[in-house]
Amino acid sequence: MTKGYLILNTGDVLEGTWIGSETYTEGEVxxxxxxxxYQEMITDPSYAGQIVTLCYPLVGNYGMNSWDNESKQPACKGVIVGEACEAPSNGKMETGFSDQLLKWDIPGLANVNTRKLVSLIRKHQTLKGKITTDPHATPEFPTPLYAPGQLVEQVAVKKPVSYLGKGKHVVLLDFGYKASILKDLLKQNLRVTVVPYHTSTMEIAAMKPDGILISNGPGDPEDHVMHFPKIKELTDQYPVLGICLGHQLIAMSYGAASKKMAYGHRGGNHPILDHETGKVWITSQNHGYDIDPSSCKDSELHVRFTNINDGGIEGFYHPEKPVLSVQFHPEARPGPVDTAYIFDEFIEAMLCTGGKTSCQMQKA
Structure with missing residues (x-):
């Protein structure tokens, strides 16, 4: 089998066996x-532009199927694993891990020392890498790797897409939404219209929504400063829920600032504290930026959730408007569904207010 190499901007080189598409690629590692x-992770649009290292030592043992994808076409640049199972066994599987990477035209490396790689990421924090067959290559990585807003433009819908339901109407402002978010809304029999992130408030108003959901997505939230006035206006007019990047954009539209994290929160076992109930929940997370607490001291928004491990802000609420934001993923997949009640609170806000902000959101 073909040998491949991950060459990092630190000069470190990790050897592996090539899987998937035999094309060179580079990105943030x-x-x-x-x-x-693993299937949900690889297809999560928030990984656009990134080479994803899967820490669990065996990947691919239950194969791949067509209904667990979080997007129609994965946007990650590559995949690194310790061991790729080539003989999966699952009654629902349709193809193997490596074969599906090839179909998606995504390159990857198996048999890589992922423990060493994770240690390097933790040591050097943000790392850039290139997957290649030449161990002596000396890649030059541009700074930044991508133009502002390029990754969101790549993964967001190009025109509105409507999904029928008999309940309240939700406009999903798409910065790179996960399919599971849409599925959870449709399970509640809501009517959903997915619109591009650059859709104007006038166009949204013409759709007569009862609530707005601002989605997750890839990249630096500061790239979307031009959308902050629109997002602030939406929170003045409708019940709003923000998830991951959507949470950051809501906070920044109220004057907060974001910061690049050392190596992000990406996994399915992150504990958060809900200050309203005093309960701790285990959450699924995938983000490399978060909100700087020092920038929120005079904000209209109040902290609702914090991270147990590092004390970071995990969510806000507005005391007088039906506005809620969460840094974690209540839809999970992959991960625990402890915080699925966030969707219930969003629906309750729409029912309480009738799609307006004249009524203070009733706490559950």
């Missing part, structure tokens, strides 16, 4: 600690 859910 990140890692996810989840034990299951």
């Amino acid at each position: 990140v890692f996810n600690t989840s034990m299951t859910g």
